[in-house]
Structure formats: C-alpha cells, structure tokens
Amino acid sequence: MDELAERYVKLVLALGEHDSGYVDAYYGPDSWVTDAKKMNLSAQQIAGQAKQLHQQLAALVDNDEEMEKLRGHYLDRQLVALQAHANAIASGKRAAFDSQSQSLYDTVAPTHAFEHFAQPLAELEALLPGDAPLNQRVETFLMQFYIPREKQDAVFARAIEECRSRTKAHIQLPMHENFTLEYVQDKPWSGYNWYQGNAQSLIQLNVELPIEISRAVDLGCHEGYPGHHTYNALLENNLVNEKGWLEFSVYPLYSPQSLIAEGSANYGIELAFPGEQKEQFERDVLFPLAGIDPQLAEQYAEFNRLKAELSYASNEVARQYLAGTLPAEKAIELLQTYSLYSPEKAAQRIRFFDTYGAYVINYNWGKDLVKDYVEQAKSEDERWQRFARLLASPRVPSSIFWN
Incomplete structure (x- = not known):
C-alpha cells in the first residue's frame, strides 16, 4: 500500500504540471517533485497510469482494521478522481455537472427547482x-x-x-x-x-x-x-x-x-x-x-x-x-x-x-x-x-x- 501511495502522489504532482491549481498543498519529499517532473507524462498518460493503479489497489488483500479500510477506500476514490480530472484535461472537456460531482467528489448533490x-x-x-x-x-x-x-x-x-x-x-x-x-x-x-x-x-x-x-x-x-x-x-x-x-x-x-x-x-x-x-x-x-x-x-x-x-x-x-x-x-x-x-x-x-x-x-x-x-x-x-x-x-x- 505504501508503494502504491507513493505512485499516487507522484501522479498527482505530475498532473499539477498540467493544471497549476490542482495541487492545493504538498509537503512530502522534495525528491518526489523532481521525480514527477522527470516522468514528463501527458495528461492522457497520467489517466492511464491512474487507471492501472486503481486496478492494482482493488487486487490488494482487504484489511479488517478500520483505519486501514478507510485508507484503502480513500485511495480508491482519490484515484477515480485523479483519472477523471486527467481525462478532462486531455480532452479539453468537462463532464456534465452531476457526472463531474460523482467522479471528482464521490457524491451528487440534491437538485432543487x-x-x-x-x-x-x-x-x-x-x-x-x-x-x-x-x-x-x-x-x-x-x-x-x-x-x-x-x-x-x-x-x-x-x-x-x-x-x-x-x-x-x-x-x-x-x-x-x-x-x-x-x-x-x-x-x-x-x-x-x-x-x-x-x-x-x-x-x-x-x-x-x-x-x-x-x-x-x-x-x-x-x-x-x-x-x-x-x-x-x-x-x-x-x-x-x-x-x-x-x-x-x-x-x-x-x-x-x-x-x-x-x-x-x-x-x-x-x-x-x-x-x-x-x-x-x-x-x-x-x-x-x-x-x-x-x-x-x-x-x-x-x-x-x-x-x-x-x-x-x-x-x-x-x-x-x-x-x-x-x-x-x-x-x-x-x-x-x-x-x-x-x-x-x-x-x-x-x-x-x-x-x-x-x-x-x-x-x-x-x-x-x-x-x-x-x-x-x-x-x-x-x-x-x-x-x-x-x-x-x-x-x-x-x-x-x-x-
């Protein structure tokens, strides 16, 4: 899980190279920023690698400990959002409002007339x-x-x-x-x-x-x-x-x-x-x-x-x-x-x-x-x-x- 988490962070930092407002805060190892820049990935490549990470995460053995379960689910949802935003940058198109809400924020807000x-x-x-x-x-x-x-x-x-x-x-x-x-x-x-x-x-x-x-x-x-x-x-x-x-x-x-x-x-x-x-x-x-x-x-x-x-x-x-x-x-x-x-x-x-x-x-x-x-x-x-x-x-x- 730690190795997968490191790869996730570097993909987030790599996508930040395409969207200056995406990385709101980072205080991890400086070397990871350097690694992310050296990867020189396109937004489409980042989306593809995020999808692969998501699949690898799903194959990990479940852990019954509460915080570990929450950690795994957190990474699962964050990877879905990372992939969605990378795809939006690659295509130049945002998804519809509710689809965007679900993929990026893991929920859909109620609608009111x-x-x-x-x-x-x-x-x-x-x-x-x-x-x-x-x-x-x-x-x-x-x-x-x-x-x-x-x-x-x-x-x-x-x-x-x-x-x-x-x-x-x-x-x-x-x-x-x-x-x-x-x-x-x-x-x-x-x-x-x-x-x-x-x-x-x-x-x-x-x-x-x-x-x-x-x-x-x-x-x-x-x-x-x-x-x-x-x-x-x-x-x-x-x-x-x-x-x-x-x-x-x-x-x-x-x-x-x-x-x-x-x-x-x-x-x-x-x-x-x-x-x-x-x-x-x-x-x-x-x-x-x-x-x-x-x-x-x-x-x-x-x-x-x-x-x-x-x-x-x-x-x-x-x-x-x-x-x-x-x-x-x-x-x-x-x-x-x-x-x-x-x-x-x-x-x-x-x-x-x-x-x-x-x-x-x-x-x-x-x-x-x-x-x-x-x-x-x-x-x-x-x-x-x-x-x-x-x-x-x-x-x-x-x-x-x-x-």
Missing part, C-alpha cells in the same frame, strides 16, 4: 419591504454591515482569535501551529487557505469587494479554526507523521477530500458558535470594533438565517450555466434573483464557476453531510469529538458514515 426557494424569498421580501428589486434592497440593507477598510484587520484578527480559542478548547493541535494572514484582490474566491506543512498556513482574504461583518467569523472558522488549517494540521499529524501515510502529504483540489474539507470548514462555524452564540459575539464584540450599531444585530441575524436557505440556488445556476444551457448574462441575473447577489458579486461567482466547475457542491452539500455525521452525537463535547475524529481520518463522502 427554483420554486424551492420561494418561501425564504417571500420572508425576505417581508423583512426588507420596498419597491426596488429584492437584491437591490438587500444591497442597501447590507451597506450598514460592511466592515470599513481601515478596521478590517482588527475585526478579522479578533474573529480568528475567537475561532481559535473555541477550537483549542476541544481539539488538541500541534503546539507550534500558526498561520500568516494576507489581504489580496482580483480572485474568484472570498478566502483561501494555502497549507504549508509543519502545521503552518497562509490564509488569504479577498478584499476587492465590500465584506460584511458576519464574514469575519465565517472566514476565521472556515479558513482557520476549526476549518482548513485545523483539518490539514490534524491530517499531517495523525496520518503523515504518526502513520507514515504519505498520500496525505498532497492535497489534490479536485478530489473527494475537498468535500470533507469544505463541508467540515462550513459546518465548523456553527460547531464553534452554536445556537445564537455567533450573533451574540458579533453584536457584543465585532459590531463595536467595526463601528456598526449593535441594535441592528437582531434583524441582521434573521436576514442571514433566511439567506442561508438560498444556499443551493447557486448550485442550480452553476448546473445550468456549466451545461451551456444558460448564458452568462442570464446566470448573473438568476444569481441576483435567487442568491440575492449584487451584480459585482454575481459576476465574481461566474468566475468561480468557470474556474472550479462543480466544486460548488462541496460547500453546501458537504456541510450537510458533515452535519449529519457529527450530529449523530447529542452533547456538545461528543460532537466536537466526532468532528475531530472526522478531520483526523481518511474519510471521503462514501465512507463518512462507516462505523
């Missing part, structure tokens, strides 16, 4: 009355909650500090773990964690568009604690350092691992701030820090609750847009109608679809799968334990509920 979102939209209409289109009323409403540029650093630092404190109260992280925070612009995403290995991360926040106050906790948890930084640090410590499973020293973005990563990062927000605790922390700490009136917090929390019910609308726009049945202009219009984006945010979202394809399912569907897994436990302590167990194990969507 746009009528599914009528109720939360009606409630938002009542919450923000007026004659202008709803998305314009939303934009006007949200202007009250944008963090002033000169106060962003203080607000984000305080939010991340709180996310970190709450996470460390339940999850043991390496003593030397840390991150560097940078502000960037002109990106298709709002935040990104670039894991560096040795429990270190570079967290980048995109400040080209105005940032709402609620995004401070969201991004602090998602990119840092108990999200991506925590996930990668636990994988490195528990699987790479302790077990020597070097396949976890590489993170291919378009793979089942991403659904667990994004899903746990999004669910981690409500795990760290259960019930009304996020609203209370924002009202009592972040609002004053940003110079926002705390009396607006209750209405803002209700707005965010209703807007969260529109999460899957973005998936439906992406599904049709990527199928070529929805022009970009119409997709931007639908994102404004059903996701209540500003024109600028909707255009940024189209850039995300163009760049990452069906990756969008990892945020909402991934969160729902992780939530279902973690909340089989009833007490807060047990939920944190179950969450940490997920982050420190080689689970993918099709094995997440294995005992």
Whole structure:
C-alpha cells in the first residue's frame, strides 16, 4: 500500500504540471517533485497510469482494521478522481455537472427547482419591504454591515482569535501551529487557505469587494479554526507523521477530500458558535470594533438565517450555466434573483464557476453531510469529538458514515 501511495502522489504532482491549481498543498519529499517532473507524462498518460493503479489497489488483500479500510477506500476514490480530472484535461472537456460531482467528489448533490426557494424569498421580501428589486434592497440593507477598510484587520484578527480559542478548547493541535494572514484582490474566491506543512498556513482574504461583518467569523472558522488549517494540521499529524501515510502529504483540489474539507470548514462555524452564540459575539464584540450599531444585530441575524436557505440556488445556476444551457448574462441575473447577489458579486461567482466547475457542491452539500455525521452525537463535547475524529481520518463522502 505504501508503494502504491507513493505512485499516487507522484501522479498527482505530475498532473499539477498540467493544471497549476490542482495541487492545493504538498509537503512530502522534495525528491518526489523532481521525480514527477522527470516522468514528463501527458495528461492522457497520467489517466492511464491512474487507471492501472486503481486496478492494482482493488487486487490488494482487504484489511479488517478500520483505519486501514478507510485508507484503502480513500485511495480508491482519490484515484477515480485523479483519472477523471486527467481525462478532462486531455480532452479539453468537462463532464456534465452531476457526472463531474460523482467522479471528482464521490457524491451528487440534491437538485432543487427554483420554486424551492420561494418561501425564504417571500420572508425576505417581508423583512426588507420596498419597491426596488429584492437584491437591490438587500444591497442597501447590507451597506450598514460592511466592515470599513481601515478596521478590517482588527475585526478579522479578533474573529480568528475567537475561532481559535473555541477550537483549542476541544481539539488538541500541534503546539507550534500558526498561520500568516494576507489581504489580496482580483480572485474568484472570498478566502483561501494555502497549507504549508509543519502545521503552518497562509490564509488569504479577498478584499476587492465590500465584506460584511458576519464574514469575519465565517472566514476565521472556515479558513482557520476549526476549518482548513485545523483539518490539514490534524491530517499531517495523525496520518503523515504518526502513520507514515504519505498520500496525505498532497492535497489534490479536485478530489473527494475537498468535500470533507469544505463541508467540515462550513459546518465548523456553527460547531464553534452554536445556537445564537455567533450573533451574540458579533453584536457584543465585532459590531463595536467595526463601528456598526449593535441594535441592528437582531434583524441582521434573521436576514442571514433566511439567506442561508438560498444556499443551493447557486448550485442550480452553476448546473445550468456549466451545461451551456444558460448564458452568462442570464446566470448573473438568476444569481441576483435567487442568491440575492449584487451584480459585482454575481459576476465574481461566474468566475468561480468557470474556474472550479462543480466544486460548488462541496460547500453546501458537504456541510450537510458533515452535519449529519457529527450530529449523530447529542452533547456538545461528543460532537466536537466526532468532528475531530472526522478531520483526523481518511474519510471521503462514501465512507463518512462507516462505523
């Protein structure tokens, strides 16, 4: 298995030579990078070798030990995704949305007709009355909650500090773990964690568009604690350092691992701030820090609750847009109608679809799968334990509920 894992890592690195965004993180042996470059494989050759590895993996003797079974299944699903992405690069064509989801992320998200979102939209209409289109009323409403540029650093630092404190109260992280925070612009995403290995991360926040106050906790948890930084640090410590499973020293973005990563990062927000605790922390700490009136917090929390019910609308726009049945202009219009984006945010979202394809399912569907897994436990302590167990194990969507 170790030999097969090494060959898998080198194929991932080799495919990274064809797609600069594919290898999200790597902290394995430097010699493997050199080996991957020397292989000089075409995307088609990589797909063929991934298929051969997949067949060899299937022939290995089954192991009844839980972590070994999970490891074998992880490699099985990751090899399927590696082959699929290599084939897409070789052909220059992406698969249909749901086929892409299954092959790359090991699951298919539920489909919702746009009528599914009528109720939360009606409630938002009542919450923000007026004659202008709803998305314009939303934009006007949200202007009250944008963090002033000169106060962003203080607000984000305080939010991340709180996310970190709450996470460390339940999850043991390496003593030397840390991150560097940078502000960037002109990106298709709002935040990104670039894991560096040795429990270190570079967290980048995109400040080209105005940032709402609620995004401070969201991004602090998602990119840092108990999200991506925590996930990668636990994988490195528990699987790479302790077990020597070097396949976890590489993170291919378009793979089942991403659904667990994004899903746990999004669910981690409500795990760290259960019930009304996020609203209370924002009202009592972040609002004053940003110079926002705390009396607006209750209405803002209700707005965010209703807007969260529109999460899957973005998936439906992406599904049709990527199928070529929805022009970009119409997709931007639908994102404004059903996701209540500003024109600028909707255009940024189209850039995300163009760049990452069906990756969008990892945020909402991934969160729902992780939530279902973690909340089989009833007490807060047990939920944190179950969450940490997920982050420190080689689970993918099709094995997440294995005992």
